[in-house]
Amino acid sequence: MTIGNWLRQHGKACGAAARRIAGQPVNTLLSALVVGIALALPAGGEMLLVNFLRLAQNVSATPQLSIFLTLDANKKDSQEIDARLKRHVLVRDYRYVPREEARSRLKQTEGLAEVIDSLPRNPFPDAFVVTPKGESPEQLENLKLEFANYPKVEHVQLDSLWVKRLDALLRLGQMLVTGLAVLLGVALVAVTFNTIRLQILTQRAEVEVSRLLGASDAFIRRPFFYFGALQGLLGGVVAWVLVLAAAYALARPVSRLASLYSFNFALRPLPLAESLFLIAFAVFLGWLGAWLSVSRHLRDIEPR
Amino acid sequence: MSALRFDQVAKRYPGGIEAVSGVSFEVGKGEMVVLSGHSGAGKSTLLRMIPAIERPTEGRVVVNGQDVGKLKRSGVAILRRNLGVIFQDRKLLFDRTVFDNVMLPLAIAGFAPREAARRVRAALDKVGLLEREKAYPIALSGGEQQRLAIARAVVNRPSLLIADEPTAHLDPAYAHDIAQMFRSFNGVGVTVIVATPDEALFAPYGARRIVLDHGRLVTEEAVP
Ligand SMILES: Nc1ncnc2c1ncn2[C@@H]1O[C@H](COP(=O)(O)OP(=O)(O)OP(=O)(O)O)[C@@H](O)[C@H]1O
Ligand SMILES: [Mg+2]
Numbered sequence: 001m002t003i004g005n006w007l008r009q010h011g012k013a014c015g016a017a018a019r020r021i022a023g024q025p026v027n028t029l030l031s032a033l034v035v036g037i038a039l040a041l042p043a044g045g046e047m048l049l050v051n052f053l054r055l056a057q058n059v060s061a062t063p064q065l066s067i068f069l070t071l072d073a074n075k076k077d078s079q080e081i082d083a084r085l086k087r088h089v090l091v092r093d094y095r096y097v098p099r100e101e102a103r104s105r106l107k108q109t110e111g112l113a114e115v116i117d118s119l120p121r122n123p124f125p126d127a128f129v130v131t132p133k134g135e136s137p138e139q140l141e142n143l144k145l146e147f148a149n150y151p152k153v154e155h156v157q158l159d160s161l162w163v164k165r166l167d168a169l170l171r172l173g174q175m176l177v178t179g180l181a182v183l184l185g186v187a188l189v190a191v192t193f194n195t196i197r198l199q200i201l202t203q204r205a206e207v208e209v210s211r212l213l214g215a216s217d218a219f220i221r222r223p224f225f226y227f228g229a230l231q232g233l234l235g236g237v238v239a240w241v242l243v244l245a246a247a248y249a250l251a252r253p254v255s256r257l258a259s260l261y262s263f264n265f266a267l268r269p270l271p272l273a274e275s276l277f278l279i280a281f282a283v284f285l286g287w288l289g290a291w292l293s294v295s296r297h298l299r300d301i302e303p304r
Numbered sequence: 305m306s307a308l309r310f311d312q313v314a315k316r317y318p319g320g321i322e323a324v325s326g327v328s329f330e331v332g333k334g335e336m337v338v339l340s341g342h343s344g345a346g347k348s349t350l351l352r353m354i355p356a357i358e359r360p361t362e363g364r365v366v367v368n369g370q371d372v373g374k375l376k377r378s379g380v381a382i383l384r385r386n387l388g389v390i391f392q393d394r395k396l397l398f399d400r401t402v403f404d405n406v407m408l409p410l411a412i413a414g415f416a417p418r419e420a421a422r423r424v425r426a427a428l429d430k431v432g433l434l435e436r437e438k439a440y441p442i443a444l445s446g447g448e449q450q451r452l453a454i455a456r457a458v459v460n461r462p463s464l465l466i467a468d469e470p471t472a473h474l475d476p477a478y479a480h481d482i483a484q485m486f487r488s489f490n491g492v493g494v495t496v497i498v499a500t501p502d503e504a505l506f507a508p509y510g511a512r513r514i515v516l517d518h519g520r521l522v523t524e525e526a527v528p
Contacts, residue, residue: 005414012411209395212357213456214384215412217377303357 010222017226020199021234028234031195035188035235035282040242042181043278047243047270049173055265056166063140064159065147067128073152078126081150085128090143093131099124125154137167185285188235192228192289193296199227200297212303224294225287232286236279243278244269305369306330307464307495308354313363315349315519323349324519327363331497333463336490338506339499341516347499348392350516351468354497355387356380367464385413388462388494392469394453396441402428402452403437409460427459431485447478454482458489465489467498471505479505 021028069077078096085094102124107113132143140158147156200207210220247269258265270278308331315324324346331337339347352358353365356372365372367383375383397405406427410420428434431451433444441449450470457465467486471479479502487509490496498506503513515523 004416008416009414206397206399209397210408210412211381212355212384212389212391212395213409213412214381214386216381219412 009219013219013222014226014230016223017230020223020227021230028231031191031231032234032238034191035232035286036238036242038184038188039235039239039278039282040246042177042184043239043243043270043274044246045173045177045180046274046278047247049170049177050271050274051267052173053170054268056170063132063135065130065132065140065143066157066159067130067147067150067153068155068157069126070152070154071125073126077152081128081153084150085130090133090139091130092133095129097127097129099126102127181281185281188232188282188285189289189292192231192286193293195231196224196228196290196293197297199224200293200301204301207298207301208303211301217298221294221298224298225290228286228288228290228293229283230286232282232284232289233279235286236282239282240270240275240278305333306366307333307335307368308497309364309366310350311364311366313350313353313360313365315346315353315358316361317349322519324353324360324516327516327519327521329514329521329524331495333495334490334493336486336496336506336509336511337498337514338503338511339497339514339516340501340503341522343501344518345516346519347516348468349519351389351466351497351499354464354466355384355389385409385460386462386464388457388460388465390450390453390457390465390467390470392472392499394449396449396452396456398441400440401437402433402439402441402444405441405452406456406459409456413460423459423461424455427455430458431455447474447482450474450482451485454485458494462494464495465497467496469500470498471500471502483509 067081069081078098082096085091099122103116103122106124107116130143130147132140134140144156144158147153207220247267251267254267255265310327310329313324313327314322316322327350339350341347349358353360353372354367356365356375359373367387370379370383372380372383397408400408403424406424407420410423415423425434425437428437431454433448433451433455436444436448441452444452454467454470457467465486470486471482474482483505486496486498486506490509496511498511500506503515513523513525514521
């Protein structure tokens with residue numbers, strides 16, 4: 001078979017499937033809605049997750065570690081730590097905050113100047129503020145442990161401990177979305193399986209006659225595959241539109257809520273990559289359902 | 305090499321009816337053969353073994369040198385694409401137009417659309433249905449449906465044409481037209497096998513007779 005021939009056969013099968021789908025608008029609409037609504041759930045979850053992730057990144061910026069030295073640490077001790085930080089591969093940037101600076105900064109705070117002046121001695125230790133290279137909670141935790149073991153270090157504080165909790169939360173969210181997608185995906189394959197079974201029944205005569213006239217198995221199956229895939233495509237588009245509509249409906253309330261917490265945040269619709277994945281996933285599920293159904297039901301039809 | 309050879313063929317249906325027993329005959333290329341016999345004699349069964357719709361329980365059916373019983377699924381499909389078959393119940397698709405019914409074998413064979421459309425119109429013209437190409441089979445008379453079935457069978461220009469009672473339920477003038485049509489296909493070199501209870505219809509064309517009686521071959525001779 002030449003390439004042109006192959007393309008033509010596929011074009012024909014796709015066209016035939018499209019005509020069948022267009023020829024039964026009510027059924028098509030109902031199936032597309034079932035597929036669409038089911039897929040809109042995980043897709044909507046994914047959209048929220050993507051937004052949440054963006055919010056989290058905005059807020060936390062880059063995490064920092066503060067290293068507080070003991071009060072009796074001297075210049076030489078700080079130089080030692082300075083040297084170590086300078087050599088450290090996982091340190092992007094760091095800043096030395098001498099105890100005098102900490103004291104004078106706090107003094108500038110309204111109302112605290114007198115309190116601080118009244119103290120017998122400077123209560124602040126020398127400190128380093130470190131911006132690490134990695135951002136994963138494990139890396140930060142390891143760095144924290146390492147810095148705590150440096151000489152004359154009293155305490156290391158991970159500024160964004162909540163990054164870890166957030167990360168765990170996001171991971172949980174991702175798991176839920178994935179689980180939902182798998183579960184509903186199976187349901188959708190089952191729905192397509194049944195739709196195609198009915199299609200095969202209504203096209204029984206056509207299948208039988210095609211067999212009699214020498215159609216190959218591939219020729220007979222092809223339109224059903226396209227039917228399943230096209231139905232999936234329509235369902236995917238419905239899901240995408242639903243999620244888009246939800247994003248627009250939620251945009252205003254969400255940004256109002258965010259402004260209450262003095263965040264500047266706007267809910268964004270599903271990004272392009274996720275949108276494409278959603279549609280491709282829907283097409284794949286439709287094709288899979290069709291494939292299973294055709295493998296199961298088409299062999300039963302033998303010409304009489 | 306003959307176009308078709310039956311070699312001690314028997315067909316027993318599940319349930320024990322032996323529809324065809326010990327049948328042997330040969331059809332040469334370009335020959336026209338009329339297969340007759342009473343209702344239930346086994347004509348359809350015999351013809352249906354040629355495109356491997358039924359498989360012989362004994363013996364061999366050889367089409368163009370190929371043992372049909374040994375063909376795999378894909379081999380059977382290729383065999384059927386190269387035969388023209390008119391089924392006793394016509395097997396038309398009632399949700400497709402006349403044109404699309406005739407187009408089906410060409411679509412299966414993968415013809416380019418323009419060439420296919422040209423061939424479909426040529427076949428419809430041959431059977432006198434060109435004006436009805438947009439009609440649906442339900443709107444055709446019995447005789448027209450029969451001609452539609454013929455057009456579909458010849459559209460891919462098979463070298464072997466098989467017809468199972470193509471003149472059944474048609475008035476005599478119409479039946480005569482159809483017999484004439486097979487004669488003209490045979491005239492351009494197509495091997496033709498027609499099953500009919502009305503062998504007199506084909507007698508003027510000098511076809512060879514094969515007569516079945518209760519599944520057995522009783523006569524095999526040239527029409528005088
Ligand atoms: N699918 C089948 N299963 C069981 N028995 C069958 C089947 N098809 C045909 N038969 C039997 O086989 C015998 C031959 O039938 P066949 O249809 O070949 O006869 P025929 O010569 O074509 O008859 P007619 O002229 O009525 O079409 C009959 O007894 C019939 O009942
Ligand atoms: Mg019969």
